[in-house]
Amino acid sequence: xxxxxxxxxxxxxxxxxxxxxxxxxxxxxxxxxxxxxxxxxxxxxxxxxxxxxxxxxxxxxxxxxxxxxxxxxxxxxxxxxxxxxxxxxxxxxxxxxxxxxxxxxxxxxxxxxxxxxxxxxxxxxxxxxxxxxxxxxxxxxxxxxxxxxxxxxxxxxxxxxxxxxxxxxx
Ligand SMILES: CC(C)(COP(=O)(O)OP(=O)(O)OC[C@H]1O[C@@H](n2cnc3c(N)ncnc32)[C@H](O)[C@@H]1OP(=O)(O)O)[C@@H](O)C(=O)NCCC(=O)NCCS
Numbered sequence: 654x655x656x657x658x659x660x661x662x663x664x665x666x667x668x669x670x671x672x673x674x675x676x677x678x679x680x681x682x683x684x685x686x687x688x689x690x691x692x693x694x695x696x697x698x699x700x701x702x703x704x705x706x707x708x709x710x711x712x713x714x715x716x717x718x719x720x721x722x723x724x725x726x727x728x729x730x731x732x733x734x735x736x737x738x739x740x741x742x743x744x745x746x747x748x749x750x751x752x753x754x755x756x757x758x759x760x761x762x763x764x765x766x767x768x769x770x771x772x773x774x775x776x777x778x779x780x781x782x783x784x785x786x787x788x789x790x791x792x793x794x795x796x797x798x799x800x801x802x803x804x805x806x807x808x809x810x811x812x813x814x815x816x817x818x819x820x821x822x823x
Contacts, residue, residue, distance in 0.1 A: 655759055657766045660713040660725065665702050667722040668715060672697050675724075675749040680809075683786065688810025705729075714766045716750065716759045724750035726763040728770060737802055738778045738820060743771050745781040748790075764797055772823050779823060782807065782816035794819050 660668060673693055681689060695701075706713060708729060716724035727747040734742060745767055750759045771779045782805060783790050799819035807816045 654718075655723070655757075655762055656717045657714050657762050658717060660706070660715045662703070662706055664715060664722060665706060666699065668713070668725050669697055669699060669702055671722050671725060671751055672702075672747070672749055675751055678752045679787070679789075680784075684809055684812065688812050691810035712767075712770055714763060714770075716754075716763055718754065723754040724748075724759045724763055726767050728767055733805070734780055734803070734818065734820075737818075738780060741775075741777040743774070743776045743779050745779055748781075760793060768797075768823075776823055778820050780818060780820040782818050785815045785817055791817070797821065 676693075676697075677689060684692075705711065705727075711727065711729040713725060713727050715722050725747070726745065729744050729746050730742075731744045731746075732740070733744070748760065748763060748767075750763070768779070780802075781794065781799070783794060784807070785804070799821045801817050802820050803818040804815050805818060806813045808814075
């Protein structure tokens with residue numbers, strides 16, 4: 654059975670493995686190995702993730718299958734979309750499930766936890782960025798009622814990619 658729990662500091666290395674494995678499985682076909690490595694080195698190095706763990710008003714929830722981490726979701730405050738949605742917003746920054754655990758409701762359980770956190774903290778909007786070609790995730794978010802409101806450029810190594818920005822009213 655899958656349990657969703659707030660992450661402990663000592664679980665960050667396991668979360669990092671899930672992030673890298675899920676990201677590589679999802680995006681390896683559309684990116685060069687060099688750009689993937691550059692991205693992992695800059696965004697998913699252990700000290701960086703440990704620092705983010707302590708970021709105020711951020712939340713990290715893990716999906717656990719027994720003791721094994723099979724997915725996670727990270728929420729944070731950010732002022733990137735203030736001009737569109739105002740200040741009372743929370744970003745769903747990352748949502749990753751191991752390939753072999755996908756399609757079994759792990760994503761749904763993580764999303765439910767994220768929504769609970771967002772509504773109980775009285776945020777007005779939840780928003781996220783998703784790559785314009787990540788159709789599977791787009792479909793998942795559409796089913797959760799997210800709607801496109803803008804886009805931004807995301808640098809994958811030296812490759813500028815377009816992320817759609819999606820919002821959902823809480
Ligand atoms: C997008 C992602 C988080 C969804 O997680 P997931 O665990 O596969 O999600 P779920 O199992 O809850 O739901 C996935 C689909 O399977 C279906 N499903 C869920 N449980 C099911 C079950 N027991 N039997 C059959 N189908 C099921 C759902 O209807 C859902 O369909 P939808 O995508 O059209 O909404 C996951 O695919 C993922 O990590 N992808 C790679 C990383 C990524 O792209 N992250 C997002 C970056 S912005």
